[in-house]
Amino acid sequence: MAILLWAMQSDGEGPLIGARRLAGRYRLLNPLGEGTVGTVWLALDDVLGRDVAIKEVHIPPDLSEDRRAEIREAAVREANVAARLRHPSIVTVHDVLVEDGRPWVVMELLSGASLERTVAERGPLPPHQLARVGVHVLSALAVAHAAGIVHRDVKPGNVFLTRTGRAVLTDFGAAAIEGETTIGRTVHLIGTPAYVAPERLSGADDGPAGDLWSLGATLYFGVEGRPPHDAESPIEVLRKVLTEPARPAERAGPLGPVLEHLLAADPAVRPPLPVAERMLRDLASGRTPALPPPPPSPTSAPTGPQPRGRGRTWLVAAAMIVGLPLVSTGTALGVNAVDRAAAPEPKPTRLSEETGKYAIPLRFCSMLTDAQIRRLVPTGPAGEPNNREGCQWPGKGVALTIELVGGRGFGLSREESTWGSSPARAHEWYRNELNTAFPSGTIGWKWPDIGAKGMRSARVTDPEPVTGIGDEAFAIHQYDNRTHLKMEQSYIVTRVDNLVIKVGYTALDGARDERTLRQSAATAARWFITAMDRTA
Secondary structure, three states: OOOOOEEEOOOOOOEEEOOOEEOOOEEEEEEEEEOOOEEEEEEEEOOOOEEEEEEEEOOOOOOOHHHHHHHHHHHHHHHHHHHHOOOOOEOOEEEEEEEOOEEEEEEEOOOEEEHHHHHHHHOOOOHHHHHHHHHHHHHHHHHHHHOOEEOOOOOHHHEEEEOOOOEEEOOOOOOEEOOOOOOOOOOOOOOOHHHOOHHHHOOOOOOHHHHHHHHHHHHHHHHHOOOOOOOOOHHHHHHHHHHOOOOOOOOOOOHHHHHHHHOOOOHHHOOOHHHHHHHHHHHHOOOOOOOOOOOOOOOOOOOOOOOOOHHHHHHHHHHHHHOHHHHOOOOOOOOOOOOOOOOOOOOOOOOOOOOOOOOOOOOHHHOOOHHHHHHHOOOOOOOOOOOOOOEEEEOOOEEEEEEEEEOEOOOOOOOHHHHOOOHHHHHHHHHHHHHOOOOOEEEEEEEHHHOEEEEEEEEEOOOEEEOOOOOEEEEEEEEEOOOOOOEEEEEEEEEEOOEEEEEEEEEEOOOOOHHHHHHHHHHHHHHHHHHHHHHO
16 A cells, blocks of 8 residues: 555545554654655654654555565565664664564664765766765775775765765665575676776676775766766776776865775776775865875776676666666665755646735635634634734644735735735745755744743655645644653645645644644635635
């Protein structure tokens, strides 16, 4: 069964959000990122009271049972490999479980972005910053190699840069373990061609030196904005990696000679890991590194071990690369709070610069009937509230709030331009709300009217798209289980033609469960929009 935060209500009133718990303790909150092989979720560990990232591995239903079992085993194996290693620059695995026939891997929650996304958004990074990244990754690789584990998939997407400046190596799905037998287990080539060491592409036995080559290609991308062997197709990239030296880095400065050593085609002439780490550490500290003699310049094919003839090597490697998207058993996904590879959102249709249909101020806080308010807040005062900051109906342990977003217009609207605006302008207000919705962050709050006295800290989930409410909408959920007084809030922010509305529903100390909270916010938003349409 697919895991969705939004499902349809049985009464047909529209979408609502529901949470799922795994193993009776991990509460799925919202997806952080999605790839071809799975989804990473922000989740709450109810037992230990901490936020975690959970990787759900997707298994296509049309696969044979043997293939499904192989994918499950590969995911559990990846978790076991990472769990063996303890290092600040290696993502920590807390737990692994299988539910509904799918693996779920519980990991530490990282806040930041991958090197790949960072460069895509900010452009190439300075050489000294990349040197620090290299030091962190090499220290992680040193721990892995000492344990007999070769990562084999070091690339920009698997190097995560945290907000605290730490670089973390993720995704051990392609790792090779010393002494591990592959009999009875299908072995596939996993990796992005531009970051796979040439000896591995050629089919030779690849060891720790291959991770250094991949790190060199990763740092090259970080400082140049492109890999050292770039082309339009994976096949052409593969050919270049196997037959051409890496082109010199133009922006690398003092990092350039270090990259040249790491990207040597022959693994035998690459610097040992301690030497590479010392060179990068010197650069990160502003010192001139002591470089070993320059690696020999290849004139044709790589000079590393070549177990096959050159032509056969090329054909076999090309066949493996062509099959990558179809046969890879890797379960790689980013593990973080903000590094989401979401596709660009389509711009809503029917946006106009002309004045929208809500051109005359409405009695905003009287849109809901007394019966509707009593249904959601049975212990609070009904009727139209007199509140200048929006419409609030507080009750014992629960509350409903509705705000008009855009300019400073609330309630009866003290700013005529709010009501005389256009749908296009309202869309910009909506986008501003979406971009400032405290994604995966914490806020301080208090609300004496419903029993929450004193400032408290709350966690806010990432915005989640909602369909069926207004012209465009998103939801966020706010929760706090770290104090004796538990607070949860659900919000719906929606644009209705030329107005943007924020509807919130709050409960304290378990007065409403999470599903009811989310459903109540969505229900209030639909009621409100229906009432507005009757008066427009």
